[in-house]
Amino acid sequence: MKKKKFKEFNISKFFKKAVAVTMACTFVLTGIPGDGFLATHIRDGVKANLGVDLGATEVKANNLRHVSVHDPSVVDGQNGYYYMFGSHRAFARSKDMCNWQTITNNINTDYNRLFKVGADWSRLGNPNYDLAGNTWAPDIIYNKKMKKWCMYMSINGQDFNSSIALLTADSIDGPYSYKGTVVYSGFDKGAHPVSKTDYYKVCGKNASIDRYLAGNRWNLNYGTNAIDPSVFYDQNGGLWMSYGSWFGGIFILKLDDNTGLRDYNTKYPLDTNASDGKASDPYMGNRIAGGLGSSGEASYVRHIGNYYYLFVTYGGFVSNGGYNTRMFRSKHLNGPYVDAAGNYATYTKGVGINNTWGTTGIRLHSYYKMASMDRAEIAGGHNCVFVDREGKMYDIYHTRFDDGEEFHEVRVHQMVMNQDGWPCEAPFEYKGETLSKNGYSLNECAGTYEFVKHDQQQKVDDKTKGAYNVTKSSTITLHSNGKITGAIDGSWTYQANTPYIKLYSEGVSYKGVFLRQQDEKNVTKMTFSAVGSDNTCIWGAKGQGILNYSKASVPEGKYHIKNAGSNLYLDVDGNKPDNNTNVQQFAFNGCSAQTFYIKPVGNYVAILTGSSDFKCSLDVTDGFTKGTNISQWKYFGGDMQLFKLVQNPDGTYSFLSKVSSETNAMEIFENKTTNGANVDQWEFWGGNSQKWYLEPAR
Structure with a gap:
């Protein structure tokens, strides 16, 4: 027998209605893009007029079972499954966060009755309104006091006359019943009378609505659109909801733990300054991001460790809309929320749509393609961030592809905290990998890597369908002597017995983690992911996927x-x-x-x-x-x-x-x-x- 020799190792929605009506036939089977409005306020897009339940679609790829669920939100069902809920009543579940199977419940067939109150509000001024295409971006949470599953669903209106409805159920699988409406938007002195909302109950029966109006219409420089709820518990066990979409900002409201609805005892001052990163409105709540005609959508807030993390998606959700998610954090629920460079998430002046390709917020990923991917991922956004039973954290979002179509699928990537408490998104889809608490050897970490630097200011071609500005990978080498050469020059260090890496290049400090993963071709590779002091995220993947031999x-x-x-x-x-x-x-x-x-x-x-x-x-x-x-x-x-x-x-x-x-x-x-x-x-x-x-x- 041969003697072994062992070796020792060292230890959505801003652009969302800009979809051509001619695309409708494709979307009937595959799911269609999400929610929102163009800067030019184009309304009555395809999604709102199909009048069908699109549901979720399963797709087998990358040895995983994906689903086509727009605006996904994930929760632990406490029954052995993780559940995903999305726009257009598209639902799915999984046992491993890798393989998903579509499901249905009574909402799929009974939505007209369940959401009648919200639909009646959104139908005002639009006799052709169809609820079927306007149930958007739900979020769900188990209410500990009510001992109920509480689903918060956006009921979108075509003139910003939207609302967020609450459904409850004893089982996450349903059946669900209507509990009430949490918040409204779009009220005015014309077709959408404020008397049909709870505005006077909140602000007093003689309260003026003038600040919400521009002429006799909803003031887009001030008022938000009441969609995209994110419901969460604060560090003291209080229940809150963030919500909002273009253009007035992202807001949070205190919810009543006993009812799941708005807490009418919590008051908010009128403060529009925002110079300290915070603002508030008596009806809409505390503004934590955007405002003044510039915003974003799809907010998601979670308290993890020492911080509240805020995720906001900017741009248009269609393939050439520049859709991208950015990250902020705060030690305080009401903010201010800041990025790695210290920028506030709120605005003190209008910036139009420019933050779609701006520098505010840590951009999680750009339009990008790595060598092991068959298609580039583009317009990825409207994410949720979820921590599972084992304490693993994930970024879960929908993405489109550079194939000239608008079909979308969900992607799940693990996230790991860096040394400064910023979540770093792993380069490849989650396939069960676990972070090494003891770190890796120099031999495992040093070497040549496929390298992606996600472009904060990436602009996409909005003229030619199928022609997108995609960030393609390059190559860097992490030399064992601490130098970096290749697409960037600089230096790097790694902390022994930990997974942490620090990189320095062109005046920017990046901090992140090494993580061994499988790529899309199921080749196991050492990877790294890091967040830069300038809000830029970088990825590396070591292995043969980048080699040209x-x-x-x-x-x-x-x-x-x-x-x-x-x-x-x-x-x-x-x-x-x-x-x-x-x-x-x-x-x-x-x-x-x-x-x-x-x-x-x-x-x-x-x-x-x-x-x-x-x-x-x-x-x-x-x-x-x-x-x-x-x-x-x-x-x-x-x-x-x-x-x-x-x-x-x-x-x-x-x-x-x-x-x-x-x-x-x-x-x-x-x-x-x-x-x-x-x-x-x-x-x-x-x-x-x-x-x-x-x-x-x-």
């Missing part, structure tokens, strides 16, 4: 094999002929220990050793996993003795072991450049330690 062939014969990273030569220790003799690198001396015979074997090659008079070959010692040692063993042609020879763009060669299914390559352990450094196999990531020059030998 081709199968190579060289003349059969004798070679000296020189490592590209160290300029030292492959060498059989002590020039011994014995089985299990270790293989290392050493300065060139031209002896038989450094002479190898490359022998073609089908699509592979064997590397026979001169030290054994070519009777032994290089052999992956008793294993196929990365980190397995390479030694010399009597040649018999097994998979552990065969390598795929590939040529890299720079003219060097790499040897991919057959026993690892060509995922691992022969390399110098820990990128060392000293005599005697060991040779093993490791995940093929394309660094110089895995590249070799072949020099013909006599």
Whole structure:
């Protein structure tokens, strides 16, 4: 039996109605885009006029079962399932946060009765109003005092006359019943009389509504649209709801724990200053983001650790609308909420739609494509952030693709806190990975990475359908000496026995985490994700997905094999002929220990050793996993003795072991450049330690 040699390791909605009516046929089957209004106030878009229940659609891809649910919100059903609720009564559930199955409940068939109050309000002034396309972006929570599941549903109106309805149920699967309406918007002195709302109950029967009006219409520079609820408990157990959409801002209201409806005992002053990052309105509540004609939508608030985190999506939800989610935080429920650069989430002056491609807020991701993805992800947004039973945190959002269509699917990415308490989104979809609390070795972290720098100010082509400005990956190398070269130059450090990484480049400090993941092709890779001091997020993925190599062939014969990273030569220790003799690198001396015979074997090659008079070959010692040692063993042609020879763009060669299914390559352990450094196999990531020059030998 071969002796093992072990190696030691070091420890939605702003643009949402700008969808051409000609797209309706496609959307009937696949689900259609979400909610909202154009800056030019285009109304009566496709979604509001289909008059059908679109539901959720299942799609199998990336070895996962995805669903097409717009504006997803996820909750633990406390019955072994996680539940997802979205616009147009599209619902799903999962046991593992990876594979989702569509479901229905009584809301799908009984929505006209359940939401009659809200529909009657939204129908005012629009006799053709159809509720079917206007049930948007629900959120659900288990109310501890009521001992009920409480679902908060947006009932959208075509002239901002919207409302948020509360349904309750004993079981998360239903049946649900109508409890009441939490808040209204769009009231005026014409078609939408304020007397049909609870405004006077909140503000007093003689309270003026003039500040909400521009002429006789809803004032878009001041009033919000009462949609997109996010319901959460504060650190003291109080129940709150954030809500709102273009243009008046994002607001929060205190809810009554006993009813789930508005807490009429909580009062809010009239304060429109916002110079300190906060503002308030007696009816709408505390303004925590946007305002003055500029806003965003799809707010999501959660108290995690020491902070309240606020997520807001900006732009238009369609493919060329620039949709993107940004992150803020505050130590106080009512704000101010700030980003990593210290910018307030609230506005003191109108900025139009510019924050769609602005610098305020930490942009979680741009339109982007990584090498293992078949399609670019674009217009990803309207997220929720969820913490599961094990304490793992996730960013869950819908995304479109650069295929010229408006079809969307949900994506789930794990998020991990960095050293400064900012959640960092992992580059690849969640597939059950767990963060290493003990960190990783330098050899695992150093190397060449596929690199994505998410563009804060990314603009997209809004003229040509299917032509999008997509951030494509580049390449950087994290050198073991702490330097960064490639697409960015700088330095990096990692904290031993932790997963943390710090990077410095062009005056920006990035802090994040290493996390081992599987990419979309199910190749396991080391990744990193970090948040920059300038609100920019960066991702890295180490491994063969980024490599551009081709199968190579060289003349059969004798070679000296020189490592590209160290300029030292492959060498059989002590020039011994014995089985299990270790293989290392050493300065060139031209002896038989450094002479190898490359022998073609089908699509592979064997590397026979001169030290054994070519009777032994290089052999992956008793294993196929990365980190397995390479030694010399009597040649018999097994998979552990065969390598795929590939040529890299720079003219060097790499040897991919057959026993690892060509995922691992022969390399110098820990990128060392000293005599005697060991040779093993490791995940093929394309660094110089895995590249070799072949020099013909006599």
